[in-house]
Amino acid sequence: MSSKRPIHTIKRPVNLDLSSIQFPLPALVSISHRVTGVIMFVGLAFMLWAFSVSLSSPQGFEAVKDVMTDNALAKLITWGLLASVAIHFVAGIRHLFMDMHVADTLEGGQRTAQITMVASAVLVILAGVWVW
Amino acid sequence: MVTNITNLGRSGVSDWLIQRVTAIVLALYTVFIVAYMLFHPELDYATWSALFQRTWMRIFTLLAFLSIAAHAWSGLWIISTDYIKHAYARLGVQTFIIVALFVFVVWGVQVLWGA
Numbered sequence: 001m002s003s004k005r006p007i008h009t010i011k012r013p014v015n016l017d018l019s020s021i022q023f024p025l026p027a028l029v030s031i032s033h034r035v036t037g038v039i040m041f042v043g044l045a046f047m048l049w050a051f052s053v054s055l056s057s058p059q060g061f062e063a064v065k066d067v068m069t070d071n072a073l074a075k076l077i078t079w080g081l082l083a084s085v086a087i088h089f090v091a092g093i094r095h096l097f098m099d100m101h102v103a104d105t106l107e108g109g110q111r112t113a114q115i116t117m118v119a120s121a122v123l124v125i126l127a128g129v130w131v132w
Numbered sequence: 133m134v135t136n137i138t139n140l141g142r143s144g145v146s147d148w149l150i151q152r153v154t155a156i157v158l159a160l161y162t163v164f165i166v167a168y169m170l171f172h173p174e175l176d177y178a179t180w181s182a183l184f185q186r187t188w189m190r191i192f193t194l195l196a197f198l199s200i201a202a203h204a205w206s207g208l209w210i211i212s213t214d215y216i217k218h219a220y221a222r223l224g225v226q227t228f229i230i231v232a233l234f235v236f237v238v239w240g241v242q243v244l245w246g247a
Contacts, residue, residue, distance in 0.1 A: 037207045041229075044200070044236055052243045054177075055184055061177035085162060092155050099152065 025113040032120075033091040036084035043081045068131075079131045086123035090116050138226055139209045140202060151206045154199035161196040190244050197240040201233040 015021065023031075050068070053060040067074045094116050098104045103112045141147045172179060183189055208229050216222040 034207075034211055037204075038211065041204050041208060041232075044204075044232075048236060048239055048243070052239070055181055055243060058177040061180060089159060089162065092159065096152065096155070 024110070025117065026109045029091055029094070029113045029116050032087055033095075036088040036091075039084045040081065040088065043077070043084070046077055047081065075131050079128055082127035082131065083124040086127055087120045090119045090123065138213075138223070140206045147206045147209075150202055154203040154206075157195055157199040158203060161192065161199075164192075184244065193244055194241065197237050197244075201237050204233055205229065 050064050054064040055061075068078055069075075094112050097112065098109070103109065136142065139147055141150055168183070169175065184193065209226065212222055212225050212229070216225055
């Protein structure tokens with residue numbers, strides 16, 4: 001650290017208008033990995049509620065089963081969480097491969113981003129089929 | 133070396149490893165639970181509660197709960213430090229996340245061993 005100059009005085013290109021930026025596919029995979037992570041954190045309350053009530057008694061189990069088969073909102077939440085798990089899972093596997101230096105080049109990253117998108121989309125649809 | 137006082141392992145390399153190990157635990161647990169549900173389409177209370185009476189399943193589930201807490205903390209720490217520039221706001225959000233994850237683990241342990 002030779003320069004004590006505050007960072008905001010350094011002239012550098014800054015573009016905070018996100019709508020003017022073309023997002024490459026790996027960037028979309030990265031941000032969806034983050035978004036689904038936050039969704040699952042918020043959804044923990046729902047998951048633990050279902051887990052807790054389903055194990056509390058036979059009546060509790062039936063109550064969770066009923067709400068997940070009859071209530072449209074509960075189904076939507078379940079599907080949203082399953083979809084988030086699927087997207088986060090596939091993107092995470094991609095990270096583990098890159099850690100092992102598999103497809104960690106620019107071309108490789110773009111190719112695995114495409115694979116991740118397709119695999120996620122298939123799993124999200126399958127999750128929907130499962131819930132409905 | 134850059135050190136932080138709010139991240140999980142106090143160093144990026146430590147966080148990186150914890151994140152990977154917990155990711156593998158959670159991936160295995162997810163695959164197990166999804167496979168179990170798919171193989172038991174007519175699941176009832178007796179079968180479901182018997183599964184969580186088993187010691188290995190309780191340990192596996194506890195490991196998953198602890199992994200969720202550690203994995204969520206390392207991930208949400210990264211996201212909060214990236215996007216929340218205001219120090220007090222960031223600290224507030226991070227405190228909320230830690231308390232929420234602590235409550236989650238305690239509640240989860242109560243469900244596992246309480247019933």
